Amino acid sequence: MSLSHALLGLLAVEPASGYALTKSFELSLGRYAWHAGHTSIYPELGRLAERGLVEVTSEGARGSRTYAVTPAGREELRSWLLQPPKQSGKVRNEEVLRMFLLSALDPADAKIVLGHVAESTAAAAAGLREIRAAHEGSSFRGPEGFGQLAAEFGLRQYEAVHEWAVWAMAQLEGDQTTNSPA
Amino acid sequence: MSLSHALLGLLAVEPASGYALTKSFELSLGRYAWHAGHTSIYPELGRLAERGLVEVTSEGARGSRTYAVTPAGREELRSWLLQPPKQSGKVRNEEVLRMFLLSALDPADAKIVLGHVAESTAAAAAGLREIRAAHEGSSFRGPEGFGQLAAEFGLRQYEAVHEWAVWAMAQLEGDQTTNSPA
DNA sequence: GACCCCATGTAAGACGTTACATGATTGT
DNA sequence: ACAATCATGTAACGTCTTACATGGGGTC
Numbered sequence: 001m002s003l004s005h006a007l008l009g010l011l012a013v014e015p016a017s018g019y020a021l022t023k024s025f026e027l028s029l030g031r032y033a034w035h036a037g038h039t040s041i042y043p044e045l046g047r048l049a050e051r052g053l054v055e056v057t058s059e060g061a062r063g064s065r066t067y068a069v070t071p072a073g074r075e076e077l078r079s080w081l082l083q084p085p086k087q088s089g090k091v092r093n094e095e096v097l098r099m100f101l102l103s104a105l106d107p108a109d110a111k112i113v114l115g116h117v118a119e120s121t122a123a124a125a126a127g128l129r130e131i132r133a134a135h136e137g138s139s140f141r142g143p144e145g146f147g148q149l150a151a152e153f154g155l156r157q158y159e160a161v162h163e164w165a166v167w168a169m170a171q172l173e174g175d176q177t178t179n180s181p182a
Numbered sequence: 183m184s185l186s187h188a189l190l191g192l193l194a195v196e197p198a199s200g201y202a203l204t205k206s207f208e209l210s211l212g213r214y215a216w217h218a219g220h221t222s223i224y225p226e227l228g229r230l231a232e233r234g235l236v237e238v239t240s241e242g243a244r245g246s247r248t249y250a251v252t253p254a255g256r257e258e259l260r261s262w263l264l265q266p267p268k269q270s271g272k273v274r275n276e277e278v279l280r281m282f283l284l285s286a287l288d289p290a291d292a293k294i295v296l297g298h299v300a301e302s303t304a305a306a307a308a309g310l311r312e313i314r315a316a317h318e319g320s321s322f323r324g325p326e327g328f329g330q331l332a333a334e335f336g337l338r339q340y341e342a343v344h345e346w347a348v349w350a351m352a353q354l355e356g357d358q359t360t361n362s363p364a
Numbered sequence: 365g366a367c368c369c370c371a372t373g374t375a376a377g378a379c380g381t382t383a384c385a386t387g388a389t390t391g392t
Numbered sequence: 393a394c395a396a397t398c399a400t401g402t403a404a405c406g407t408c409t410t411a412c413a414t415g416g417g418g419t420c
Binding site for chain 4: 365366367368369370371372373374375376377378379380381382383384385386387388389390391392
């Protein structure tokens, strides 16, 4: 299960509570890479603690527990990241699914959808460019840098999808006039 | 559940058996957009048939049943594709997760992983370029065209990730010499 | 006849989502 | 005081995965 590695990865950057991790999933990780809610995260933290991969380093107000990775956890994370994935994993992404099924629509409808995609990806890319500008010049390691490689990754994805959507609209335009009967 | 829409989408392009749909998932859809095995697909086809969104149009050898979308199914698919997603759905992608957690590694290890990524994305992109060349000039609708928008989508994604990986390696290089102590 | 692929199915268990629930602390 | 947010947890339900199971049809 990848949830465990997602948690190890976040905790490897800096210790956090289950609640804080839940927020991280909502704001960044969960949007692009791996979704999880607090009802999955809390029990998983417990299991990781049992396996000795994380530990509670402090307890704060309202019963909050701050977790940190142990050396064993860091090693587990490292080997998971370094091992080349044997075969492509199991992907689930509703947005991408929509894009794959576009050909099932007639061109007029497809262009409507592509227009929405072009808009939303442009907006998302603009947002990430602001984030990137805010972090300019800082190092790529540590909590600060954590988001940087990821943000650039997301930005380039959005740009690619945006350009694809624009391209696809143009193709459908041409296809409609060239290939459709009368 | 998006599996139902994935099936409607594939069947909207051309009728197929559960077995053939399973193959489609293995070869294309499942790699990028939505994973599912035959043990999910068969029961779901049954449920779609009960709801009148698909129907069995013929039965062939070895008990195979060919399904096709009904007009109601086509309408359901259309409205699902056209409705702008209210809020970003639940994404799961182990590859992307790895990329997001790279900052948890030290730069030397991160560069190894990025090297693998750069290689595999280059290979995948090359494969898709061949597919694209094979389909050049044909229409974007119908079974032939189905893969074209999708293939181009995949190609641009791979190219974007490849360029990101190359960029990230260069950044880590610079970061190591500029920002690390001593 | 042997083997491989086609084609579908069932069932146990793991996993995840949704809804419900509780209480502490902070801000106004 | 009140509301919002912090912080965690339980339980029921639904979905998915894994393993097992069966038999027809084509090919050598």
